[in-house]
Amino acid sequence: MAKKQTMDHTALLVLSLLSRGDMYGYQMIAELERQSDHTFTMKEGTLYPILHGLEQAGAVESYRQEAPTGRERKYYRLTEKGSALLKTEAESWRRYSHGVNAVLEHAAGLA
Amino acid sequence: MEQFDRFCQSVCRQVRFATAAERDSIRRELQEHLEDRAEALEDGGMAAEQAAEAAVAAMGDPVTIGQAMNRQYPLRWRILLGAANVVAALLCLTLLLNLGGVYGVYSHLRCRFFPQSGSVFLSGEAPTESDDLRWELGGSVLRLYGTQLGPVSAAGQQHVRLYFCVYSKNPFRYASEELLSGLTLLDSEGSVLAENFGGGSGNVYGWYSDLSFTLPADETRVFVSYDRHGQQLHGVIDLAGEEVPS
Numbered sequence: 001m002a003k004k005q006t007m008d009h010t011a012l013l014v015l016s017l018l019s020r021g022d023m024y025g026y027q028m029i030a031e032l033e034r035q036s037d038h039t040f041t042m043k044e045g046t047l048y049p050i051l052h053g054l055e056q057a058g059a060v061e062s063y064r065q066e067a068p069t070g071r072e073r074k075y076y077r078l079t080e081k082g083s084a085l086l087k088t089e090a091e092s093w094r095r096y097s098h099g100v101n102a103v104l105e106h107a108a109g110l111a
Numbered sequence: 112m113e114q115f116d117r118f119c120q121s122v123c124r125q126v127r128f129a130t131a132a133e134r135d136s137i138r139r140e141l142q143e144h145l146e147d148r149a150e151a152l153e154d155g156g157m158a159a160e161q162a163a164e165a166a167v168a169a170m171g172d173p174v175t176i177g178q179a180m181n182r183q184y185p186l187r188w189r190i191l192l193g194a195a196n197v198v199a200a201l202l203c204l205t206l207l208l209n210l211g212g213v214y215g216v217y218s219h220l221r222c223r224f225f226p227q228s229g230s231v232f233l234s235g236e237a238p239t240e241s242d243d244l245r246w247e248l249g250g251s252v253l254r255l256y257g258t259q260l261g262p263v264s265a266a267g268q269q270h271v272r273l274y275f276c277v278y279s280k281n282p283f284r285y286a287s288e289e290l291l292s293g294l295t296l297l298d299s300e301g302s303v304l305a306e307n308f309g310g311g312s313g314n315v316y317g318w319y320s321d322l323s324f325t326l327p328a329d330e331t332r333v334f335v336s337y338d339r340h341g342q343q344l345h346g347v348i349d350l351a352g353e354e355v356p357s
Contacts, residue, residue: 025140026147043171044148045122048140049179056183069147074140 007089010042011050015078015086018060024073025051051076059085112163115145118173125177129184137180215316222278222317226256230274230319233312238274248344250280251287255348269328271350277311277318286313290337291320297334298326304333
């Protein structure tokens with residue numbers, strides 16, 4: 001079976017979100033909730049160490065810009081390095097979750 | 112809002128090695144998120160105070176978040192550069208505080224090698240003839256560096272002035288003023304010609320003094336004596352400039 005995620009799955013989701021366009025932190029939280037049909041919730045503050053870590057790693061870049069609300073916010077942009085990272089980590093995740101699912105199919109007592 | 116400030120401060124306190132600008136950016140970003148969340152809750156019908164508290168609660172534990180954030184800002188060379196600046200400043204301060212020592216070495220060297228200029232600098236006195244007779248006592252050196260002979264009077268007496276200086280053999284140590292102030296000059300019969308009650312003028316690393324007396328012109332030998340604190344020094348000066356057997 002493929003090894004477990006090297007990257008935190010939340011970080012993978014962040015890269016995925018940013019691949020569709022630049023966003024700021026709060027906007028990402030709102031978008032994650034919406035896209036996951038409100039099943040995905042997390043402690044909102046935990047997003048920021050992940051964002052800052054991705055920025056230190058060069059996967060994202062930040063800049064300040066006026067948001068649709070009219071206030072200035074700190075936006076994040078996916079870099080080329082981040083785009084490549086998204087591809088490899090997404091693939092890694094697919095192989096891993098496929099492996100988990102394959103084992104689960106053989107479990108007794110599941111529908 | 113006060114709760115927002117408390118939350119942000121609590122997070123930032125965990126981030127130890129970020130620069131002030133980085134910490135400020137973190138604080139601002141978290142504050143703006145809290146404002147957005149509180150506003151969304153208020154739009155949903157919640158009261159302002161309640162919305163603020165709910166927004167903070169939704170963020171999670173500030174210490175845990177802060178610790179996770181701290182891991183993203185490890186100690187880096189830029190911080191070390193800041194530390195290097197502190198070290199450089201301390202070095203400058205040490206140097207400034209020790210300039211006295213540097214001047215001390217300069218004074219010592221001046222006394223040791225250029226006593227004429229050293230004494231002129233301090234007291235304006237300068238001998239006409241230069242000499243170089245030295246005696247060592249312990250770690251100190253007593254040096255006769257100049258002589259001034261006056262005209263011979265009708266009674267056959269001559270006015271003599273002798274210039275002395277004292278320095279330590281170690282350039283970093285104070286010179287012994289005691290050696291100068293305890294100096295006595297005697298004639299060949301053992302009578303005291305001059306005593307140096309005035310001590311010396313100088314600046315700790317080099318002391319200068321001159322002693323004056325009158326002597327019959329046909330007497331050329333003067334005896335230098337020091338006897339204090341269990342230490343003795345005895346020397347002979349020949350005013351005619353002949354070599355004196357030691």
